[in-house]
Amino acid sequence: MVAKIFIDGEAGTTGLQIRERLAGRRDLEVLSIAPEKRKDQDERKRLLNAADVAILCLPDDAAKESVRLIENDTTRVIDASTAFRVDPDWAYGFSEMEKGQSEKIAKARFVANPGCWPQGLIAGLRPLIAAGLVPADFPVIYHGISGYSGGGRQMIEDYVAEGSKASQFMPYGLTFQHKHVPEMTLYTGLTREPLFEPVVGNFAQGMTTALPLQLGTLDKVPTGAEIHAAIADHFAAIPDSFVRVAPYDPALGKTPALDPQAHNGTNTLTLHVFANDARAQAVVAAVYDNLGKGASGAAVQNLNLMLGVSAAESLAA
Numbered sequence: 001m002v003a004k005i006f007i008d009g010e011a012g013t014t015g016l017q018i019r020e021r022l023a024g025r026r027d028l029e030v031l032s033i034a035p036e037k038r039k040d041q042d043e044r045k046r047l048l049n050a051a052d053v054a055i056l057c058l059p060d061d062a063a064k065e066s067v068r069l070i071e072n073d074t075t076r077v078i079d080a081s082t083a084f085r086v087d088p089d090w091a092y093g094f095s096e097m098e099k100g101q102s103e104k105i106a107k108a109r110f111v112a113n114p115g116c117w118p119q120g121l122i123a124g125l126r127p128l129i130a131a132g133l134v135p136a137d138f139p140v141i142y143h144g145i146s147g148y149s150g151g152g153r154q155m156i157e158d159y160v161a162e163g164s165k166a167s168q169f170m171p172y173g174l175t176f177q178h179k180h181v182p183e184m185t186l187y188t189g190l191t192r193e194p195l196f197e198p199v200v201g202n203f204a205q206g207m208t209t210a211l212p213l214q215l216g217t218l219d220k221v222p223t224g225a226e227i228h229a230a231i232a233d234h235f236a237a238i239p240d241s242f243v244r245v246a247p248y249d250p251a252l253g254k255t256p257a258l259d260p261q262a263h264n265g266t267n268t269l270t271l272h273v274f275a276n277d278a279r280a281q282a283v284v285a286a287v288y289d290n291l292g293k294g295a296s297g298a299a300v301q302n303l304n305l306m307l308g309v310s311a312a313e314s315l316a317a
């Protein structure tokens with residue numbers, strides 16, 4: 001069977017990248033909307049209801065509207081927005097988050113694709129809380145730098161227009177109420193909200209995030225090797241994982257592998273552990289493409305799970 005896919009918001013940053021990733025797939029038919037009708041409710045409704053899977057690449061309010069426009073019981077949905085990420089009726093689309101998550105996604109009718117920023121934190125912290133190395137009420141600080149495509153079409157246009165005059169390093173969200181905080185809290189297993197300090201850089205695509213850990217206040221201070229082992233063991237047990245864990249090297253003080261653009265164009269997320277046991281300090285860093293594993297790559301990974309297509313098959317399709 002050839003599955004019909006409709007990308008609502010196909011002309012936007014995330015939608016375009018999904019289209020590119022699906023180009024050449026013979027197991028799918030992409031239902032396209034005429035550019036002049038892309039905000040026409042009747043035409044979107046027709047296509048949403050004709051699709052086997054609708055992928056929503058829209059602002060939150062428009063994504064909620066698309067879900068309301070689906071009148072049948074069959075169209076399945078992957079939503080790239082923030083609208084449904086902590087909704088218990090939606091499966092969270094980070095398949096490597098825990099054993100069994102990919103099966104939940106495969107069976108789900110509604111899948112909320114994860115936010116770009118939350119994935120680096122969930123990937124690095126959830127295994128540490130689950131292993132009891134870091135308590136659930138730990139005062140977590142999480143920060144990182146993202147390429148400007150993370151801000152969508154408008155931010156891309158602004159940065160391109162300003163060119164080299166645009167800020168190289170622009171911290172934002174300094175009221176600490178970023179829309180990703182609820183999702184970060186829920187899926188890491190934290191009982192206290194993390195302090196999140198994001199930065200946009202003057203480059204288009206890619207991100208590096210960091211979770212610094214001041215471990216000296218804990219009754220039992222985990223070593224860097226224990227932190228690395230908990231994370232590596234978690235991902236080793238996940239089939240078809242796109243999350244890699246770099247080998248642990250306590251002597252490594254700096255590494256070009258932390259370049260935010262290192263994984264651009266891929267669906268890979270790599271975790272790195274750095275630690276100084278004598279100082280009871282560690283950092284878990286993540287490198288990935290905000291438009292890859294952070295958005296469109298994850299959406300295609302989830303689509304493949306929902307259609308029962310393996311990653312290898314999808315490349316061959």
Ligand SMILES: NC(=O)C1=CN([C@@H]2O[C@H](COP(=O)(O)OP(=O)(O)OC[C@H]3O[C@@H](n4cnc5c(N)ncnc54)[C@H](OP(=O)(O)O)[C@@H]3O)[C@@H](O)[C@H]2O)C=CC1
Pocket residue numbers: 008009010011012013014015038039040056057058059060062080081082114115116149150151152153154290291294295
């Ligand atoms: N960029 C990123 O790194 C990531 C983005 N996301 C999320 O994915 C979603 C899409 O983001 P992104 O692709 O960056 O955003 P863009 O602004 O690049 O694209 C959004 C698209 O939706 C269209 N659109 C807006 N309102 C409507 C509407 N009412 N009906 C139909 N189409 C509409 C826009 O058209 P027009 O431009 O003409 O207004 C545009 O084509 C957002 O919810 C975002 O938060 C998730 C993960 C990462």
Ligand SMILES: CC(=O)N[C@@H](CCC(=O)OP(=O)(O)O)C(=O)O
Pocket residue numbers: 080081082114115116117146147148149150151152155179180198199200290294295
């Ligand atoms: C650089 C930049 O502005 N990034 C966006 C996040 C992009 C993203 O992936 O957020 P969603 O998944 O929720 O869309 C932001 O911080 O709001």
